[in-house]
Amino acid sequence: MIDIHSHILYGLDDGAEDLEETLEMLRIAEEDGIKKMITTPHYIYGSTEYDEEDIENRLNTIQSLIEDEGMEIRLFSGNELYMDYYLSSSLRQGHCLTLADSNYVLVELPMDVVPSYTENVLYALFEQGYRVILAHPERYGTIQREPEILYRYIEMGCLVQVNALSVNGMTGTKMQELTKRFMEKNWVHFIGSDCHSKRVRAPRLSKAFELTEQWVGKKKAQEIFDENAEKILQNEELLPKYKAEPPARTKTFAFLPFLGGGKKHLDF
Numbered sequence: 001m002i003d004i005h006s007h008i009l010y011g012l013d014d015g016a017e018d019l020e021e022t023l024e025m026l027r028i029a030e031e032d033g034i035k036k037m038i039t040t041p042h043y044i045y046g047s048t049e050y051d052e053e054d055i056e057n058r059l060n061t062i063q064s065l066i067e068d069e070g071m072e073i074r075l076f077s078g079n080e081l082y083m084d085y086y087l088s089s090s091l092r093q094g095h096c097l098t099l100a101d102s103n104y105v106l107v108e109l110p111m112d113v114v115p116s117y118t119e120n121v122l123y124a125l126f127e128q129g130y131r132v133i134l135a136h137p138e139r140y141g142t143i144q145r146e147p148e149i150l151y152r153y154i155e156m157g158c159l160v161q162v163n164a165l166s167v168n169g170m171t172g173t174k175m176q177e178l179t180k181r182f183m184e185k186n187w188v189h190f191i192g193s194d195c196h197s198k199r200v201r202a203p204r205l206s207k208a209f210e211l212t213e214q215w216v217g218k219k220k221a222q223e224i225f226d227e228n229a230e231k232i233l234q235n236e237e238l239l240p241k242y243k244a245e246p247p248a249r250t251k252t253f254a255f256l257p258f259l260g261g262g263k264k265h266l267d268f
């Protein structure tokens, strides 16, 4: 299994606090069967920015300690990029990292509001040759309320990563059900632990793999947990094999605007 979303690099963001916690998290990951892991500290324009050399040095230090301990896990560089108006120029200017030096970028949206410039930024990223992976959309209030927004991003060319904890139901049964629906509709391309510590948000994928296998079968589970992620590491284009199905039927109540109007989801 390959984890494409982790906050395992110590002392950079709200992830691992120190080198010891990084190593403990790696032991958990190794034990769980994770073979490769992309490290994705938060990049937030004007707030959390890093020196690329510093990240590289930390990665090298940790990788050699991994080998000293006889573990096999391999680490790769990256960032979780917070959506903002300047994202494409920040990338172009080298202020933040793609995943494993590939053309793939992991992009996070605000939790409850989709900024009005989001589509423009996504198109700017596509034009520059980046392949956009949306981080854990199942967690965003806007997308929980209106899953068709996510479908639109997928139709535009975005790929999707969901969190293992959402699959497992650790963040609630509603989010688990939504994640399952995303998988059944072929809206999910990658998994990530989004691990932040050795405790609750630890780097584990195996339980999520078992559930995914039950939901969509072994072949698709292997693609989501391994084969698709390998394409990032090889910087190969991922052409989704399965057509994303449109959102569930919606019913418009435009004639009843005083009752909320808009759309009601019948089975999402």
Ligand SMILES: [Fe+2]
Pocket (backbone or CB within 6 Å): 005, 006, 007, 080, 194
């Ligand atoms: Fe994250």
